[in-house]
Amino acid sequence: MVDKLANTLRLTAVDERASKAGLYKGMALTDARAQFEHLDIAFASPRKDAALLDSIADWCDRYTPLVAIDEPHGIILDMTGCIHLFGDEISLLKDMHKRLHQRGMIVRSALATSAAAARALARYSPGGIFSENDQEPGLFALPLHSLEIEESHLAGLKRAGLRSVGDVVILPRAALTARFGARLVNRLDALFGRASEPISPRRIVPFCMVERRLAEPLIVMDAVEQILLSLSEELFRCLQQRVEGAREVEASFFRADGNVRRISIQTGRPITGTKTLLRLLKERLSTLSDPLDAGYGFDILRLAAVRTERSQAIQKSLDNRAQETEEINTLVDRLSIRLGNARVLRAVPADTHIPERAVSLEPAVKAKQNSPLEWVADHHLANPPERPIRLFEPPERIDAIFELPDAAPAQFVWRRVRHTIVLAEGPERIAPEWWREHAGALTRDYYRLEDSSGKRFWVFREGLHERGNPNPRWYLHGLFA
Known part of the structure; x- marks a missing residue:
């Protein structure tokens, strides 16, 4: 394998025959061809190598x-x-x-008691299975470059007459740290299990996972559905013990030829029933642009609860509101699967007192259940809302006429129509968020107004007279139903 390094073509990988013939990694291509005129080479492709490594990891x-x-x-x-x-x-x-x-x-692989030891034994030894008793002698025999330290420190160890990891590990730690730095000591601690180096999984570890390994690859999709039914029952039994429901379930299909296909299902509420999961799974399969293909057959089927949430028993209300909410949630799940999570949104309250920022839109399947918006809606059933549901973005400018500088407007003109105010409530003063706004942001005074025809408006004055603003601007921010 050849790649361009520092404006020179060099060997980046050699096979067994080339290695025995004297070629090595990092050797210039011209030097290699000077020894072997008919050299079979291939140019390196790091992107394809990374893609292949990802597929093997899958x-x-x-x-x-x-x-x-x-x-x-x-x-x-x-x-x-x-x-x-x-x-x-x-x-x-x-x-x-x-x-x-x-x-x-x-x-080439190695099985050891720690990730660092297994990695070093697989890369710099013939590999194999190393128990606690024979792991230490195997580490002692590793060459110095298995420590993966700086070249200058590696040369210093060789000048000192050290040839293997065993020669280094018996030396005093203080002297090694003073001469070669902390990395060498930390590397030794990781190899011999005195310090842990946790691995970072490339995929989220599921809270609960069930799978079925088949003696013979399965091709018939009807049989696949039966196995998925059995797996979903096992999955929900596991979640029931944790008093949880699944918000995201991933179905994995491992084919006999090494191909892996994963299908993720996200829901707007925790699901605890097999029928609901299978219905959503079928819905998801029917919307795939690349249909699920068994190929030479599936030899492993797996269901995993990637994201869970504590489930609660739902008591049916006398006015069927709970049933209606359940039907709406089911519709949200189906639409999210068919149209995509980014196209089905739900309003979620935000931690701010600025009206236009009080609500944000998030994918409905990711929004948390029992949000404060539901409590607000119930609270407003008996009391008139203090703020309108519909807001203009941005607020619309109005021309206001008022009797006193700090009083509510007596009249205002909006969209070329004059409104005479008969009732006003307020003000509700809202200061700008200084940590977000620019330096010139002004305080707002909000008023609830009702005109002579019964229409109700939510307006605000931007700026205060007592703070040196002689001509504050008025805006209409929303309409009450």
């Missing part, structure tokens, strides 16, 4: 949900609690190597 989800990318060509799997699904460690590695070899890949 495929590795069949072994554990904790999968992390170890750039540039490694993958780290946390197999804690998963090995028994494959019998033992030997069976697990045999299955992994066999499947990857069938796809033309050469793999």
